[in-house]
Amino acid sequence: MEGKLEKKGSLSDVKTEKRVYPVDESQYRLLEEVGRGASAVVYRAECIPFNEYVAIKSLDLERCNSNLNDIHREAKTMSLINHPNVVKAYCSFVVDHSLWVVMPYMAGGSCLHIMKSAYPDGFEEPIIASFLKETLKALDYLHTQGHIHRDVKAGNILVDGSGAVKLGDFGVSACMFDTGDRQRARNTFVGTPCWMAPEVMEQIHGYDFKADIWSFGITALELAHGHAPFSKFPPMKVLLMTLQNPPPGLDYARDRRFSKSFKEMIAMCLVKDPAKRPTAEKLLKHSFFKSARSAEYVARTILSPLPPLWERVNDLKIKDADRLAQKKMPYGEQEERSQNEYKRGVSAWNFDLEDLKAQAALGDGEPFSGMAEKLDSDFQEAIEALSPTLCFEHEPDVLLHSTKICSIKSEAALDSGEQSMHGLSGPLQVNGLRTEHCSAGKKEPKHIGRFDVFEDDPDQDSTDSPNSKLLRRETKEDTVEETNFNGNVETEMEDDNLDIEKGRKMELISNDARVHDQDHCSGLLIGNPVADSANEMREADSEIGTNTQALDESMRSPKLKEKPFNGPLASATTTVDANLSSNGLNQSKASIAQKDEEKLKGPLVQKKGRFSVTSHELESQEGSQATNTRRNASAQTSALHKSSSVNEGLLERKNVQVPTLGPSQSFSGLSSGMNAVSVIPQLQNLFNQTAIQQELIMNLMSTINPSGDQYVEKYNCMSIEVILYRSAKKTLLHRLQI
Numbered sequence: 194m195e196g197k198l199e200k201k202g203s204l205s206d207v208k209t210e211k212r213v214y215p216v217d218e219s220q221y222r223l224l225e226e227v228g229r230g231a232s233a234v235v236y237r238a239e240c241i242p243f244n245e246y247v248a249i250k251s252l253d254l255e256r257c258n259s260n261l262n263d264i265h266r267e268a269k270t271m272s273l274i275n276h277p278n279v280v281k282a283y284c285s286f287v288v289d290h291s292l293w294v295v296m297p298y299m300a301g302g303s304c305l306h307i308m309k310s311a312y313p314d315g316f317e318e319p320i321i322a323s324f325l326k327e328t329l330k331a332l333d334y335l336h337t338q339g340h341i342h343r344d345v346k347a348g349n350i351l352v353d354g355s356g357a358v359k360l361g362d363f364g365v366s367a368c369m370f371d372t373g374d375r376q377r378a379r380n381t382f383v384g385t386p387c388w389m390a391p392e393v394m395e396q397i398h399g400y401d402f403k404a405d406i407w408s409f410g411i412t413a414l415e416l417a418h419g420h421a422p423f424s425k426f427p428p429m430k431v432l433l434m435t436l437q438n439p440p441p442g443l444d445y446a447r448d449r450r451f452s453k454s455f456k457e458m459i460a461m462c463l464v465k466d467p468a469k470r471p472t473a474e475k476l477l478k479h480s481f482f483k484s485a486r487s488a489e490y491v492a493r494t495i496l497s498p499l500p501p502l503w504e505r506v507n508d509l510k511i512k513d514a515d516r517l518a519q520k521k522m523p524y525g526e527q528e529e530r531s532q533n534e535y536k537r538g539v540s541a542w543n544f545d546l547e548d549l550k551a552q553a554a555l556g557d558g559e560p561f562s563g564m565a566e567k568l569d570s571d572f573q574e575a576i577e578a579l580s581p582t583l584c585f586e587h588e589p590d591v592l593l594h595s596t597k598i599c600s601i602k603s604e605a606a607l608d609s610g611e612q613s614m615h616g617l618s619g620p621l622q623v624n625g626l627r628t629e630h631c632s633a634g635k636k637e638p639k640h641i642g643r644f645d646v647f648e649d650d651p652d653q654d655s656t657d658s659p660n661s662k663l664l665r666r667e668t669k670e671d672t673v674e675e676t677n678f679n680g681n682v683e684t685e686m687e688d689d690n691l692d693i694e695k696g697r698k699m700e701l702i703s704n705d706a707r708v709h710d711q712d713h714c715s716g717l718l719i720g721n722p723v724a725d726s727a728n729e730m731r732e733a734d735s736e737i738g739t740n741t742q743a744l745d746e747s748m749r750s751p752k753l754k755e756k757p758f759n760g761p762l763a764s765a766t767t768t769v770d771a772n773l774s775s776n777g778l779n780q781s782k783a784s785i786a787q788k789d790e791e792k793l794k795g796p797l798v799q800k801k802g803r804f805s806v807t808s809h810e811l812e813s814q815e816g817s818q819a820t821n822t823r824r825n826a827s828a829q830t831s832a833l834h835k836s837s838s839v840n841e842g843l844l845e846r847k848n849v850q851v852p853t854l855g856p857s858q859s860f861s862g863l864s865s866g867m868n869a870v871s872v873i874p875q876l877q878n879l880f881n882q883t884a885i886q887q888e889l890i891m892n893l894m895s896t897i898n899p900s901g902d903q904y905v906e907k908y909n910c911m912s913i914e915v916i917l918y919r920s921a922k923k924t925l926l927h928r929l930q931i
């Protein structure tokens with residue numbers, strides 16, 4: 194390691210390393226603010242004894258989830274970094290409630306700052322190549338040292354006065370969002386949604402340094418366009434789009450100005466299967482980087498016309514404040530702030546998958562999905578804006594990450610036990626569409642219901658994008674799923690094994706919540722994430738402390754304790770899969786095919802690190818207790834699957850009309866051997882879950898904005914919808930009983 198440091202370091206670094214920077218506040222004079230992030234303010238400062246400008250990043254420890262030891266450990270790591278393209282920490286020390294990290298002052302500021310001030314539509318290609326090449330060197334170094342940056346974006350690519358480029362924000366800020374060791378950190382969402390790799394969002398197998406390569410590709414697009422893809426959307430939408438859309442690329446009409454080589458380089462980074470992304474070292478050899486210019490060229494063409502960094506930063510602050518002032522409505526203001534922070538690239542987006550699923554359930558899943566068209570657009574926004582991982586407290590310009598939903602979930606999880614968690618665990622399932630890796634050999638869906646309304650979409654023809662071409666080459670079969678907001682999926686399969694494939698999908702879902710098909714889907718997370726999750730939640734709760742206490746209180750209703758919160762996600766999935774398997778014969782054919790295949794390969798159910806675990810192994814490992822629990826959970830999940838699919842069959846057979854269900858409230862085919870009476874418990878189950886969700890939403894609303902009349906109004910509106918929905922279910926139940 195030592196040798197590597199020397200090889201990759203520079204003389205100047207070695208020189209500065211010998212300097213021992215004072216760890217005493219009085220030895221520094223803070224000057225202007227030159228940057229602000231989620232948890233830190235960065236100042237230009239003077240190191241008095243050395244008569245040198247430095248940057249001091251002041252991290253507010255009171256706003257951090259991490260304990261002081263974690264932060265110090267990370268700061269220490271940062272100080273050990275020694276590479277000309279990585280901003281190192283000279284030293285760090287605590288001042289009052291803040292940690293001061295002393296770093297070299299990067300007078301040009303971040304690429305984001307430069308873009309915002311002077312290049313709102315992005316840079317020219319040689320400049321992009323220059324920034325990216327240096328960034329890639331930094332990543333190569335970090336990855337070689339075993340580090341994952343986790344927050345690569347234009348806002349963290351810094352330029353010094355002489356045009357040298359360094360990757361900043363390594364270590365400390367990453368640790369700010371961790372609550373423990375790295376492994377756990379790697380199972381939480383860390384980073385900024387637009388830049389986040391799909392595998393980071395999915396949390397199925399964890400992620401590695403290839404996540405940085407994805408973020409690097411997104412950063413390339415950011416530098417080319419002036420903003421990251423999907424940056425205008427709220428985080429939930431960004432996550433959905435990243436997971437379900439084809440990877441973004443330079444596919445717009447205006448991108449004709451960019452070279453084929455640039456487009457190709459981006460497409461190589463933005464492959465959803467991390468294993469297929471190149472390493473930083475390999476990428477550095479790509480022809481695109483031949484167009485990179487010298488630091489001197491960057492300083493002359495880009496930096497010299499700009500005013501000093503602090504002036505630019507101040508101007509940007511004023512602009513942001515003006516924009517905010519234009520929006521007067523409280524809700525609009527909050528949304529606008531959120532968007533501002535988001536566009537600014539602040540990384541306070543520490544998501545938890547469960548939060549997102551809860552959000553997905555609230556916004557998109559049953560019971561509301563069928564009524565979506567009836568809700569006014571305002572209400573839709575309000576539901577989306579429930580994205581409760583974000584809230585503003587105290588300081589208007591600072592986005593804090595709140596764990597309110599997490600706290601609700603913790604209560605529910607702890608109280609209702611493992612089974613309830615199964616419906617919520619695993620990959621994000623929204624609108625009945627399971628997220629799948631591209632490597633699964635399938636094309637991505639073209640639309641995500643209402644989320645496909647994207648200004649740039651016409652240009653972004655998924656079939657023409659270089660990425661999708663790239664993906665298609667990897668694809669053995671050609672499957673296109675089109676999903677609308679209500680979870681209906683039209684499937685076109687050009688493969689000869691159509692029926693078997695359809696049946697296999699059904700088998701995968703309905704067997705229970707366990708099976709993954711290695712080639713097809715990420716599937717539900719099985720194993721046993723519950724215990725860990727529950728522990729993490731307990732810890733998270735204790736850390737959250739008073740912030741969420743009020744909410745926790747409000748969530749301790751007996752109903753919530755009794756009922757597992759696993760309905761909408763599990764049942765929303767049903768529509769899709771039931772549609773796929775409307776033919777019972779196909780099912781059994783597929784079932785046989787699946788079993789044959791399992792005999793040969795052994796069904797892969799989970800990957801643990803480098804090891805694949807088959808269902809047999811898993812069962813024997815987990816012992817009978819875990820198996821039983823899983824079976825219970827499976828039975829529950831299956832029941833929900835069945836309940837939804839049975840409905841339509843009954844409707845077809847009995848020709849029952851359900852007047853208040855929207856046209857898009859989809860029910861699917863009847864499984865053979867089911868009778869009407871047998872579905873009543875399942876319907877009852879759905880009915881109960883509706884009530885639970887209603888209460889959950891109400892609590893959320895009152896907690897987020899206890900005095901907000903708007904929410905009350907919205908809630909009333911929603912209550913009506915829920916009542917309509919309930920009455921539809923009652924009618925159905927009544928008719929079935931007759």
Ligand SMILES: Nc1ncnc2c1ncn2[C@@H]1O[C@H](COP(=O)(O)OP(=O)(O)OP(=O)(O)O)[C@@H](O)[C@H]1O
Nearest residue numbers: 228229230231232233235248299303362366539540
């Ligand atoms: N050494 C430096 N010299 C000059 N400006 C800097 C320096 N370090 C950071 N900045 C500026 O301050 C901003 C915020 O810093 P930083 O990103 O490290 O904070 P953070 O709280 O970790 O933010 P983030 O939300 O990106 O995680 C950066 O975007 C950059 O513009």
